[in-house]
Amino acid sequence: MEILAFVVDGLLLGFVYGIAAMGLTLIWGVMNVINLSHGPIIALGSFGVYLLFTSIGMNPYLALVLVAIAGLLVGMLVYAIAIHRVINAPHLSTLLATFSINMIIIGLGTALFTTTPRTVNYSLGSLTAGPVTVLGTRLVAALAATLVTGLLYLFLYRTTLGKYVRAVANNRSAAELMGIPSSRILAFSFGLGTMLAAIAGGLIATFFPFTILSGGVYELKSFVICVLGGLGNPLGALAGGLVLGAIEGIIPKFLPTTWVPVLEFLLFIIILLVRPSGLFGAKK
Amino acid sequence: MNAWRNPGIWLTLGVVAAFSVWPILTQKAASREVLFTMLLSVVLASSLNIILGYTGYVSFGHIVYFGLGGYVGLYMISSLKVTLWLAIIGGGLASALLAFLLGRAILRLRGAYFALATIGVNEAVRAFINNFKPFGGPIGISLNFNVYKDYGGATQSLWLAYYLLIAIALGSIVLSYVVKSSKFGLGLRAIREDEDAAEVMGVITPDVKTWAYVLSAILPGMVGVLFYFKNGNIEPGDAFRLHFSIELLVMVMLGGYGTVLGPVLGAAGYQRLRGFLLTSPLFKDIQLSVAGALLLLIILFIPAGAVGWIRHRVPVLRKVLP
Amino acid sequence: MILQVEGISKRFGGLQALMRVTFDLPEGQILGLIGPNGAGKTTLFNVINGVYPPNEGRVSFRNKDVTGMKPYNLARLGIARSHQIVRPLNELSVRENVMVGSCFGRENQNLGEAAKTSNEVLAFVGLAERADQLASSLNIAQKKRLELARALASRPYLLLLDEVLAGLNSSEIDTMIETIRLIRTQGVTIIMIEHVMHAVMNISDRIIVLDYGQQIAEGTPVEIARNERVIEAYLGDPKLAERLLQHKQ
Numbered sequence: 001m002e003i004l005a006f007v008v009d010g011l012l013l014g015f016v017y018g019i020a021a022m023g024l025t026l027i028w029g030v031m032n033v034i035n036l037s038h039g040p041i042i043a044l045g046s047f048g049v050y051l052l053f054t055s056i057g058m059n060p061y062l063a064l065v066l067v068a069i070a071g072l073l074v075g076m077l078v079y080a081i082a083i084h085r086v087i088n089a090p091h092l093s094t095l096l097a098t099f100s101i102n103m104i105i106i107g108l109g110t111a112l113f114t115t116t117p118r119t120v121n122y123s124l125g126s127l128t129a130g131p132v133t134v135l136g137t138r139l140v141a142a143l144a145a146t147l148v149t150g151l152l153y154l155f156l157y158r159t160t161l162g163k164y165v166r167a168v169a170n171n172r173s174a175a176e177l178m179g180i181p182s183s184r185i186l187a188f189s190f191g192l193g194t195m196l197a198a199i200a201g202g203l204i205a206t207f208f209p210f211t212i213l214s215g216g217v218y219e220l221k222s223f224v225i226c227v228l229g230g231l232g233n234p235l236g237a238l239a240g241g242l243v244l245g246a247i248e249g250i251i252p253k254f255l256p257t258t259w260v261p262v263l264e265f266l267l268f269i270i271i272l273l274v275r276p277s278g279l280f281g282a283k284k
Numbered sequence: 285m286n287a288w289r290n291p292g293i294w295l296t297l298g299v300v301a302a303f304s305v306w307p308i309l310t311q312k313a314a315s316r317e318v319l320f321t322m323l324l325s326v327v328l329a330s331s332l333n334i335i336l337g338y339t340g341y342v343s344f345g346h347i348v349y350f351g352l353g354g355y356v357g358l359y360m361i362s363s364l365k366v367t368l369w370l371a372i373i374g375g376g377l378a379s380a381l382l383a384f385l386l387g388r389a390i391l392r393l394r395g396a397y398f399a400l401a402t403i404g405v406n407e408a409v410r411a412f413i414n415n416f417k418p419f420g421g422p423i424g425i426s427l428n429f430n431v432y433k434d435y436g437g438a439t440q441s442l443w444l445a446y447y448l449l450i451a452i453a454l455g456s457i458v459l460s461y462v463v464k465s466s467k468f469g470l471g472l473r474a475i476r477e478d479e480d481a482a483e484v485m486g487v488i489t490p491d492v493k494t495w496a497y498v499l500s501a502i503l504p505g506m507v508g509v510l511f512y513f514k515n516g517n518i519e520p521g522d523a524f525r526l527h528f529s530i531e532l533l534v535m536v537m538l539g540g541y542g543t544v545l546g547p548v549l550g551a552a553g554y555q556r557l558r559g560f561l562l563t564s565p566l567f568k569d570i571q572l573s574v575a576g577a578l579l580l581l582i583i584l585f586i587p588a589g590a591v592g593w594i595r596h597r598v599p600v601l602r603k604v605l606p
Numbered sequence: 607m608i609l610q611v612e613g614i615s616k617r618f619g620g621l622q623a624l625m626r627v628t629f630d631l632p633e634g635q636i637l638g639l640i641g642p643n644g645a646g647k648t649t650l651f652n653v654i655n656g657v658y659p660p661n662e663g664r665v666s667f668r669n670k671d672v673t674g675m676k677p678y679n680l681a682r683l684g685i686a687r688s689h690q691i692v693r694p695l696n697e698l699s700v701r702e703n704v705m706v707g708s709c710f711g712r713e714n715q716n717l718g719e720a721a722k723t724s725n726e727v728l729a730f731v732g733l734a735e736r737a738d739q740l741a742s743s744l745n746i747a748q749k750k751r752l753e754l755a756r757a758l759a760s761r762p763y764l765l766l767l768d769e770v771l772a773g774l775n776s777s778e779i780d781t782m783i784e785t786i787r788l789i790r791t792q793g794v795t796i797i798m799i800e801h802v803m804h805a806v807m808n809i810s811d812r813i814i815v816l817d818y819g820q821q822i823a824e825g826t827p828v829e830i831a832r833n834e835r836v837i838e839a840y841l842g843d844p845k846l847a848e849r850l851l852q853h854k855q
Binding site for chain 1: 342345570577583584
């Protein structure tokens with residue numbers, strides 16, 4: 001029954017991984033861009049919550065809302081500066097453009113914040129249900145993640161702006177012909193993706209210590225999850241996150257924890273080779 | 285081959301040789317170290333260029349061949365007690381073998397999927413070696429200091445490594461040129477431009493791509509051995525750093541992908557810039573940011589890189605800048 | 607018979623693109639392949655040329671079963687093809703584009719031989735002065751000629767031309783028709799997909815008509831122009847067909 005505890009813990013973490021991966025997969029789905037600044041933006045999200053918490057004592061979950069808005073704006077800015085010009089160029093250009101943003105953020109971040117690990121000392125106690133004990137923060141994070149997913153889907157399917165995003169994702173030229181300002185929608189969609197990354201970062205700050213470099217690990221996990229879930233499929237990303245979280249929870253029961261990345265990346269490569277559209281089906 | 289009548293290649297080789305010889309003449313260890321880093325980058329960038337610039341396949345995790353070569357080489361030296369020469373060959377062969385096996389599998393993927401797969405490979409190898417006891421697990425392999433005695437002592441070993449690196453660096457430029465001016469290279473470039481059209485014209489794409497990938501892996505494997513031999517030790521955290529791998533991409537793009545001279549200039553230029561930024565009090569903390577900003581400007585405004593841009597603007601020079 | 611196509615069927619998911627297409631092609635003939643858009647003409651080329659294998663049926667080339675063989679192997683055997691939407695190798699020069707054809711085509715030439723062949727072929731299609739320009743700098747008519755040059759450089763026995771006249775003006779069309787005639791005199795068998803009716807009626811020895819993946823008619827241009835099913839499915843006006851034939855020199 002101990003395994004259940006591990007799995008549950010992993011699943012809760014998986015919700016947060018899923019949100020992060022959703023950000024990446026959304027951007028991929030709408031504009032065929034792999035955002036290599038994903039990791040640093042997650043880290044910025046963590047820092048956002050940390051700074052608001054430590055400087056003015058704001059409740060981390062409240063801070064999360066501000067961080068989300070900041071994430072959206074930052075994303076739109078990044079799109080305007082780095083991606084807009086090369087959106088139609090070969091893949092390598094957008095990969096390197098987003099990577100240059102990665103470098104810029106890490107460079108500035110290391111200078112401003114150094115590499116000492118930060119923690120958000122906020123505890124919500126723990127909840128015990130039978131054999132399983134979970135930390136309050138993990139539970140709230142999972143709930144927050146579910147809420148965010150729900151809001152995202154409401155947005156995409158029930159609002160006009162969301163419809164525009166889906167239209168542009170489906171067929172950019174057709175959308176333009178119908179009068180949708182595709183560049184602005186692309187900028188907004190990129191912002192949505194970074195917003196999700198920032199939210200994930202903020203939630204991660206409530207569990208683990210972090211530095212400006214911590215985002216890298218979650219970026220790699222996001223790649224694996226996106227491929228698992230199908231590039232361009234947000235629900236697939238959430239599902240993939242849960243799968244990964246569960247795997248991470250279970251494996252240490254049978255193998256030393258250090259083997260987890262090996263299996264994750266082997267799985268990654270195998271899926272790319274065998275079922276590149278992912279377990280749940282990619283877009284396009 | 286009348287390709288060797290092109291002054292451009294001799295000019296490139298000559299300039300690189302001249303710069304490399306400078307520390308030998310002055311016997312200055314400091315300039316030797318600067319040149320060592322530059323020549324290392326030249327080898328890595330030129331090799332990456334074969335799969336990236338010529339064939340059009342974006343390898344993000346290319347550093348894996350450098351790290352693997354280093355590991356195999358150091359293992360051979362410390363546990364199997366072989367000489368440096370054999371270790372270098374061993375490192376190169378190990379990387380070539382990995383590239384050959386992987387190539388068949390992941391070269392079936394296109395574009396961003398291939399790029400992601402190479403990242404996956406790098407991380408998988410790193411994570412695996414982290415657990416692999418014969419390679420020292422997370423602690424890695426350390427060379428016993430006595431090893432250097434076989435090569436005339438520590439100082440002599442450093443110079444020896446440098447001489448070997450010069451040879452390999454010049455070799456990498458020759459390799460790049462030979463590939464580019466050969467029929468094989470024509471096939472690669474056809475694949476880069478339009479893989480399906482290339483197939484229709486008769487290019488046997490799976491074989492050709494695999495060989496390009498193998499060729500792009502050998503020299504990084506070999507210089508990996510040299511670098512870690514000098515370093516005295518290797519650990520998984522350092523040997524497979526994705527950031528460095530991507531900096532290689534920057535070097536190739538900066539100088540101009542798909543040319544022989546491009547990666548050379550890009551590598552030298554980038555290392556020079558890095559050196560300057562690291563020692564400048566103003567920029568040292570944000571060295572990565574400045575490099576990033578520079579990369580962004582290049583991507584946005586001169587995507588063909590320095591050499592590519594010149595070749596486009598001044599077509600007459602196209603013959604001379606290989 | 608240089609090419610024998612037997613019972614070729616091809617499905618894409620729910621769509622039946624080709625249904626039991628069958629024909630023989632004697633050496634040296636020019637075969638026209640016509641039909642409305644979406645009839646499966648390019649798909650048929652893709653099957654003959656190895657881009658995808660058929661679901662059913664066989665393709666034999668020079669008495670060898672080549673069904674399902676990859677395009678690069680077929681290029682070695684002597685099948686070359688031009689594309690409907692031109693695919694120049696943009697960052698390579700015009701000459702290099704053509705050299706790819708000769709290096710990797712039927713004769714597997716080395717770079718020196720390929721350079722000579724490419725000079726010949728470029729002169730033949732009229733692109734000799736542009737040999738050192740980048741392929742991306744050509745206009746559409748020149749790109750079409752480049753596409754043809756590349757295919758010819760591989761010294762094929764069979765040449766598949768997919769809408770090589772599309773987008774050309776009337777004098778460009780006349781020049782291209784002459785070029786195609788010259789190619790045939792050099793012993794190359796040709797299949798042409800075309801929508802430019804007067805051209806294909808004039809130059810073809812035989813014509814096959816596809817509609818919704820099925821062969822609805824086969825015969826000489828005269829027979830095809832008078833065939834009721836063809837007129838209904840594609841040509842439209844029976845008088846038009848007569849006029850097209852009168853266009854013949």
